[in-house]
Amino acid sequence: MPNTKSFSTVADLQAHLRGHAPTFYHSSRTSTVIPYDKLENELKGPVLVGDLSKIPAEMRMNGENLIISGAVNWQDADQFLKAHGRAIMTSPTEQLALVLAGIATSCTGERCFAFGNMRQQTVRLKYLDQDGVEHELFADRPFPPTEGLDAYQVAFAGYAHYKNAPYPRFEMETDLLIGTEGQLGIVTELELKTTAHDDVTHLFLLLPRWEQDFEPHMEIYQAVQNFRGSVISCELLDSNCMGYLKPDERLGDGTQDVVFLEILSRDFEQVYGELIGELKLTSPESIFEISSAKFHSVRAGVPRAVFEENSKMGVKKMGTDCQVSQEHFADLLGFYREISKLGVRYNLFGHFGDAHLHYNYMPRPEDTARCQAEFEKLYSKVLLWHGSPFAEHGIGLLKQKFIKAFLSDTQRAVFRALKKRHDPHSQFFPQGFMTAV
Ligand SMILES: Cc1cc2nc3c(=O)[nH]c(=O)nc-3n(C[C@H](O)[C@H](O)[C@H](O)COP(=O)(O)OP(=O)(O)OC[C@H]3O[C@@H](n4cnc5c(N)ncnc54)[C@H](O)[C@@H]3O)c2cc1C
CATH class of the missing domain: 3.40.462.10 (FAD-linked oxidases, C-terminal domain)
Incomplete structure (x- = not known):
């Protein structure tokens, strides 16, 4: 097992980020595209493993929206909402996964059929950048200008009706962290829309x-x-x-x-x-x-x-x-x-x-x-068929070989620009798809 560092507070995590050490961060380790039992063989170079699952969990309501920080899993979030007459709209089948990780994997689930994916329910989020500084992003503000983004969005249009396309959406501000699998920062807080707790x-x-x-x-x-x-x-x-x-x-x-x-x-x-x-x-x-x-x-x-x-x-x-x-x-x-x-x-x-x-x-x-x-x-x-090869579980390490054919210079140019801007020290999941494919 590679060296693991467990974080018990956000301040701990911020201190670690300031050191710029290349790290693969995880939450509940339920991803099916990361071979957790063989990580030592799969992570190349001096990459640490950072455990986010011990950061204290907090939940509160903002009207009908749920605000989550720390290590809250889907099961606990749904229980919390029940007491407020509300329910989660879309969650993965694996309820022990952490909600904040769901942003990183752009998670979907059974109830996506009626409610769409988690991205559509995201109102705003906070994340830590390369220096451990916290930023807030909003789902009703456009994605910031980025080299190559116009062509990227044109290519994306043909996939817009899928739960997840072969590559992230990069349309609204919050998309920086949605489906980017922890390669551009660490999600620390999330505000999600909820639905009525109906029979x-x-x-x-x-x-x-x-x-x-x-x-x-x-x-x-x-x-x-x-x-x-x-x-x-x-x-x-x-x-x-x-x-x-x-x-x-x-x-x-x-x-x-x-x-x-x-x-x-x-x-x-x-x-x-x-x-x-x-x-x-x-x-x-x-x-x-x-x-x-x-x-x-x-x-x-x-x-x-x-x-x-x-x-x-x-x-x-x-x-x-x-x-x-x-x-x-x-x-x-x-x-x-x-x-x-x-x-x-x-x-x-x-x-x-x-x-x-x-x-x-x-x-x-x-x-x-x-x-x-x-x-x-x-x-x-x-x-x-112009279908989506990995509409739910993401790419991680195990699907990189297969995603290659779905990407071209159009996507790679935007990945490069974002990695350069948000991860100049290659400290966030250095082997992730944004650099590896
Ligand atoms: C039985 C089973 C059923 C499943 N069903 C579904 C399903 O219906 N829908 C679905 O979408 N998925 C499903 N999954 C996959 C998995 O549960 C999801 O991908 C889930 O979102 C992963 O959460 P986790 O806490 O386990 O994340 P982890 O496995 O710990 O991490 C997953 C990825 O997210 C990144 N990450 C984790 N936390 C953060 C953070 N705070 N900030 C930035 N990056 C972070 C990690 O670097 C990693 O790349 C299923 C898995 C299993 C085993």
Whole structure:
């Protein structure tokens, strides 16, 4: 393990920043694109590891907005809001991740379907710069003039409808820290919009295995697009995921795919009548209610189990994070169907309503090169479809190889200018994508 320095106050952190030591800073270490168990092999040169997860947590309300500083995780933020009749809009499936890190990773999640990504909920933030000085940025002020920015924004326009594009947005002032993975400063405070704590109803729909027939899936996908807002989230766990759940948590007979819908209870009758009742390829006998607690436990249980199995097998996680446009969603499923024939165990789950799924190979160490080759083919397709290859989990260290083809001099020029201005000593995550690719 590289030398680790843990910070128990912001003042500690400021003192460390003034020394300009190259450091990889982390919060809860739930990122799937940083190989935390092998950091000593991955971090090159004299890079320290800086632990931000001990900085005292603070929360307060500003009207309906939530202000967070320090090491607050999503679960605690939601509990705090509940006492104020409010709720988090979008959070990652992994609720133990820290909220401030969510800015760095531009996190999204299930409820992104109704509420958009975390960036859209950010009102303002504070960050520490290279000298440990705190600055405040606002989401309603434009990004400051930067060399090459006009061309960058023109290129970005084609990706504007994705949760996260292949590169950060750099449109408003707060974007400096959003999705830049800690390469330009350390986020210390955040003001977030919240939503009312409304009653919701969760349903699950049992479907045939997508490998055999994904027409019923596509029918639901198309239908649900007109109900964003009343439907808060629309998620998939395929039949291969069921084996990762405890026997009493499995849904159906364990051989079917499952689509979940989270519906505002006050709109339930309308959604049932106009959306679910209109489905031709899913019968009412295949639709069931599930408690909110069970939904969350089942939904989060699968990616956690996949993550743990990969670690146990000693392989890097081999999962995808691609989002495509509506017109290419069937192409994406068709492609996954083809690569599922490789003879390596796999599973498919994720943010179905947003055409954003995680396909995971579960390889033995000797299978990894073959799986990698399939993923390389996938990224060529995603490039062709003008899709987003890493719409949620970011690039970190593990996806740098694959992001290269999505970047050109247009993006690299802006990365260079920003790194020069905000990180002249290369002290913030020196191996991050802004310099490495
Ligand atoms: C089971 C599982 C499910 C997941 N589901 C989702 C999901 O639905 N949506 C999603 O978006 N992600 C998801 N993730 C990925 C992960 O939870 C998110 O990326 C999360 O935002 C990381 O938070 P963290 O506190 O663990 O950050 P870390 O892993 O500690 O750090 C992540 C990155 O952020 C940087 N960073 C951390 N804190 C700061 C800070 N204060 N200032 C500047 N930079 C900082 C680090 O340098 C690093 O580059 C999932 C992960 C797992 C294991």
